[in-house]
Amino acid sequence: MNIFATFEARVRAAVQGLVRAGQLPEGLDLSRVVVEPPRDASHGDLATNAALVLAKEAKTNPKALGEALAAELRRDPDVVEAGVAGPGFINLRLAPNLFHAVVRAALAQGDAYGRGRPGEGDAKGKVNIEYVSANPTGPMHVGHGRGAVFGDALANLLAASGRDVTREYYINDAGAQVDVLARSAHLRYREALGEAVGPVPDGLYPGDYLVPVGRALAETYGRTLLEQPEAEWLPTVRAFAIAAMMDLIRGDLARLGIHHDVFFSEATLKEAVPVLLAELREKGLVYEGRLPPPKGQLAEDWEDREQTLFRTVEFGDDVDRPLLKSDGSFTYFASDIAYHRDKIARGATDLIDVLGADHGGYVKRMQAAVKAVSDGKATLDVKLCQLVRLLRAGEPVKMSKRAGEFITLAEVVDEVGRDAIRFMMLYRKNDATLDFDLAKVVEQSKDNPVFYVQYAHARCVSVFRQAREAMPAEDFSTDGLLRDADLSLLTDSGEAEILRLIAQYPRVIEAAAAAHEPHRVAFYLYELASSLHGFWNKGKDLPQLRFVNPTDRNSTRARLALVEALRGVIASGLAVLGVTAPAEMR
Template sequence: MPEHKISQRKTLHAAFAAKVDAVLAALEAEGALPAGSPRANVAVEPPRDPSHGDLATNAAMVLAKHAATNPRALAEKVVAHLERDPDIESAEIAGPGFINLRLSDAVWRDELAAIAELGADYGRSTLGTGTRVNIEYVSANPTGPMHMGHCRGAVVGDALAALLEFAGHEVVREYYVNDAGGQVDVLARSVHLRYREALGEDIGAIPEGLYPGDYLKPVGETLAAELGDTYRDAPEGEWLPEFRARAVAAMMDLIKTDLALLGIHHDVFASEAELQRAGKPAQAEAWLRQHDLVYDGILEAPKGKTPEDWEPVELPLFRSTKFGDDQDRPIRKSDGSWTYFGADLAYHMQKAESADALIDIWGADHAGTVKRIKAAVAALSEGAKEERGGKPIPFDVKLVQMVQLLRGGEPVKMSKRSGTFVTLADVVQEVGKDVVRFTMLTRKPEAQMEFDFAKVVEASKDNPVFYVQYAHARISSTLRKGAAEGVSPSADAVARLGDEELALVKQAAQFPRMVEAAAQAREPHRVAFFLYDLAAAFHAYWNLGNDTPAKRFIVAQDAELSGARLFLAAQIGQVVRNGLALLGVEAVEEM
């Protein structure tokens, strides 16, 4: 694994949180605060309104009652200590007892130096050290090429994996291959039809219920070349197993190729068929029965009008109501085969054996399944507490809404190749990987999204991916221009930077804190939001130079100031690159 530089100094926000904590400890020593005052809810963070200062703390609000005083009185004592710190320019009490801090310019110049020192590792964290997280995403049925319905979840999962790794976690990227269901038999029959077509048979229109896409033609042709006419007229029972295996393998090759177009590669491909052959569902059932979490019972009749063919049947039921579900769930069907839930339960049990936390990225159409799977993992977690030193297995499901494809505001027609949908490969080929990936992260995954081919390639402020990449391209162009004029970035002259330049540093310095917050919340879209705001701040400063030459990055006749501003530009560019890397998007040098 590559070695990373992680600063021994605390992040800026953590450093000032430690300073506030030290003040509270001093107040305890003085008797102004009772010993052991609970500080868990004390926060040090940027205020919502930047005009209030650089940081704010609620320490006096949280601890006043414990200290048997009013918040403002306690805040005065805290402020008296904080004002002695040379890194704090001012500490002011606001409202009922909040404390706003303004940091010295030296703090921001030091942060600029830290960005330069750490480079690509600026913002990297040890937050998740020692925690192995399994992220399962995409997991599309292996019945055809990737389509845009899969794209958003794929990008969200992949960006989340990169984010968690950057925050110190060990991450396993997993794809669950649903190769044991009836849809795989349909795939095999569809391939057999294309196999017969490749042998010269006129198959006519594709029968209802089979997959019609042209993507199956090459599979049929390959099988015809290898097997000849051996299975053309053979009974289904003779060819189905082999055609099923060959078809799934071909589709997974196709899916992996499509995912690679987006820069997505998984570590593990877990097969549902192998899971069942290994007896994992039966092992899960036995374990759950041992812990009285599965019992034999009869399901309630369906709500509303009972179907004529419904009969009460005794089935093995998982006690999901014990964990918040609205009814217990069958893990086997009446014929003894596993239900989707039974197989999924065993699959999550398998994942939990080698991970400290589980995350699933699902389409919003699976929302109804969330409660029961969470119940299952809660059960497995409860049973595994002893083995894990009493620690439960954290499990999170992220639901991702579908994307509506538009072209100039009009719905996009389906792909001829797929037969039923727009392929991911077609979209990436038209607009590029970076546009697709960044756009998928410009909204929260649970929010509806439109992907308009015209708008996502627009060169305007309204197009986030262009706006962010243009900021980086502008920085690169400025650095090239400086080099051509014999001016290099200089850290020695950063004292020349004024309030407007340091405001850019303050914006960039939010990156390490944002990374940790986004990782904890499992929300990679926060990175895209941050980058847009940073790009906006950079463009705003750049535009000052359009009217006032003295505000430009390269100032005629002032090499020292130019060097300082180029150093600032280089570090803003570094933070943009670091953020784009988490999203899997290239930081372009020119546009």
């Protein structure tokens, strides 16, 4: 039950009522009309911008239109009060029975409350979200972890809204970095066979994580690879090392509860890129030409030559982009176009790439490319994740001995746990730098959001334990509460606040999914937890407001219905974030 969607439809019906009455012209664009919570809860339960966004087109005053719409909405039996504020916002106060219906819907629907039904978003097309895609040259670090958590939560969120989602990992296994990996693994292979290899030479990967790869090569191939020239052993060692690194990466991701549907190899694009170039030529989207030097680059550093260029400017880019390097090989951009074209060929219409902040220059060119190769039928949203500063009690954390040059994600998971990492990385918007303090994320206090929200869930569970101990003859099952709870007894302001927040959950899921912003769910859960803890503390001073009162059966049942609905929403929201909902805190 989504009261925001319900009232959006009723506001539009009110507009049509004014059209039929001749007070508004026909054919108004209602697409920008929204219904949302007012910024100040004291103003009401809902607010709509209808008068503001329609006034200009209707050639009328926003406030006057607001008054006319408010008058229409007052006829609705579920509206207690409708008023116009500021330049024309309409604030609505709803009848309590509407919020009681929300609680009953939350209890009856359980995990499904607030979520779209599977397949409900089919008309919007399939979503492909590519995230992590770390080079297969070593274990994941904390920076990779942020993109991994963000991408996984976004995939969960879109699936919760009813979309068909594919989770994809792009394996960068065709560049020079995997040859460096192979040479680094071969060094460890020689070491495993007893050679004294000395310090790892500059240009190779120094981390100890390649030691077991070298041992595994020795066990598999014996001394065979020592007898071969590099041109012969390099492909063998490269494939072996990439497979070992991907096993390591999958293990790191599994620690965070992250699993991909597709692992796509860059190396498989070898034949696809020439085909793509031929198709682009046939469409007239490729030409031979010269590019101006980049802004800020000295003229003597610029290679002024004729290049094979893609007409990305026609599709919104700042400059046309080269598809071939000076040596005749394809650019990374050409491979990326072929890769995204493959996603589209597999049925995706909404593409999302989760990348590091250093890929900002990549966005416009790839959005242009997707528009071009899909004939405008597919879209690309690129979400950039800013850096993570790893701290301990405010001080920067030293480098890892195992990785050689960074702290591994596995080390952080082992220290603070999966839940703390996932929630805290989602409690800040992806495009803002994140300070991740290992000491603070395990504190048991209100200042630690993950503890505060999980504690709220555990507190809800504890209320039922108390109720069953104090009133063992009562049926406190969901069926019993749906049958017997008199929700009209929920009249305190603290209860009203919880009711309003529970009613907002479907809109939070819908809006966060549309904006591709899972941090909205984390913020909402913290607000919901605050409302529970606040009402709990109120009950300490006012015994009549306690959740369990053996002398007042009816109030106890009503509050337990409220608590169970709230618990279900917290558990559902935490599941979207990939965080557990504990029954008790340790």
